[in-house]
Amino acid sequence: MTDQDKALDYLRSHHAVYIDELTEFLSLPSISALTEHKEAVQAAALWLQQRLAQAGIPVSRIDHTAGHPVVYAETVQDPAKPTVLVYGHYDVQPVDPLDQWTHPPFSPTVVDNVLYARGSSDDKGQVYMQVVAAESWIKTGELPVNLKFLFEGEEEIGSIHLDEYIRTHQEQLQADVAVISDTPMFAQDVPAVCYGLRGLAAMEIHVEGPRQDLHSGVFGGAVENPAHALAKIIASLHDAQGRVTVPGFYDGVSPLTGQERRNFAALPFDEADFLHSTGSPELYGEAGFTTLERIWARPTLEVNGMWSGFIGEGRKTIIPQSAHAKLSCRLVPHQDPAAIADQVAAFIESQCPPTVRLRIERGEGAPGSITPLDHPATQAAVRAIRDIYHREAAYIRMGGSIPVVVTFETVLHMPTVLLGFALPDENFHAPNEHFHLENFYKGAETVATLWNYLGTPATS
Ligand SMILES: [Zn+2]
DSSP states (O other): OOHHHHHHHHHHTOHHHHHHHHHHHHHSOOBTTOGGGHHHHHHHHHHHHHHHHHTTOSEEEEEOOSSSOEEEEEOOOOTTSOEEEEEEEOOBOOOOSGGGOSSOTTSOEEETTEEESTTTTTTHHHHHHHHHHHHHHHTTSOOSSEEEEEEESOGGGTOTTHHHHHHHTHHHHOOSEEEEOOSBOSBTTBOEEEEEEOEEEEEEEEEEOSSSOEEHHHHTTTSOOHHHHHHHHHHTTBOTTSOBOSTTTTTTOOOOOHHHHHHHHTSOOOHHHHHHHHTOSSOOOOTTOOHHHHHHHSOEEEEEEEEESOOSSSOOOEEOSEEEEEEEEEEOTTOOHHHHHHHHHHHHHHHSOTTSEEEEEEEEEEOOEEOOTTSHHHHHHHHHHHHHHSSOOEEEEESSOOHHHHHHHHTSOOOEEEOOOBOTTSOTTSTTOEEEHHHHHHHHHHHHHHHHHHHSOOOO
16 A cells, blocks of 8 residues: 555545534634634634644644734655645634524534535635645655645735735745645536736826816816816727737736647636626627636736716716726736836826826736746646546636735745635635535545655656
């Protein structure tokens, strides 16, 4: 029997224990947003720290922050083995409206092999899955990799103190790669490795004309209307093909490879369902790209809000004093958020007529991230999925951002593999959150197998 088989056997013979323990963990109402749950958040941190110790992990502790604590643990660190930083969060979202839950959110209930509870899939179930995957190696032999665990209690409130924790613990957190199980698979029976995320660049533009709102009977026709000027500026930002017209906007964009386009095209993506989920009459986007390509691998520029003039009941015949818009760009990997913000601002200035004044306020920015498909950790994850699910992993990207991934990349200089086992319709953040236990068991086995492939890379 190989060492890996021993670890997998261990996992397969402990299902009943896992359900009992997960029930305990999920019963602790660790809602980070609510002050009255502060003790429950601490209780969940303590439960997790003790469970890591019980797994035979020699270092495990609770590190206090100015907010909810970080749970940190590490296995014996052998310099000959690669090191993986496992990240997850043990805090959960609030549960209201409570009357829409079929089972109380903190009384975990299993129905047809599906576990219902707040935090079951996002993310306590997947955090616990990581702990038992490590334990299966420790109790049956020796882990093929060095593991470090970073579990935070503030993810659902914006990871307020995590960046500071990472910056002040850089040496402790040093690793070759980060692995996060906090994302969904592509669909039921479509396990996925997510290797790319988009970044963001945001700004506000303010167009000002007269000193104050003007009577349109007295001044209308003789003074530029700031709302009209803003509308023209906004309209100039895209061409008829849905492309952003800002010069240089696409310069840093790495083109999709033929392989990536084939991978995306092979996914069981139902465009009609997707359209239906939006409620829009038709889909729209940059010419020459499919919907998944537009969302995952192309940059965008969007108006998030616009306001100007009188919007109360009835009529007020004025030329408004000013007009405003909030804009943001979703960026793809290798686009520099500051450079993009400069280019967009310069273009908007060039489009602004001399009849109004323009002020641009820069907002936050974050780069996108990508982990090469041929990175050893990506390939090890693909092999692990093949072994356990008996199918090929889908290579997917995500259109949104995960800030901690950016911090890992910019502060710790390590890539991240997103290997999640939830399903897209398991009601994260909503009533009746659940987790398919089959994916919990297979997820733990996949992670245990991943450690083996990472520790003993294929030589041929
Ligand atoms: Zn989460």
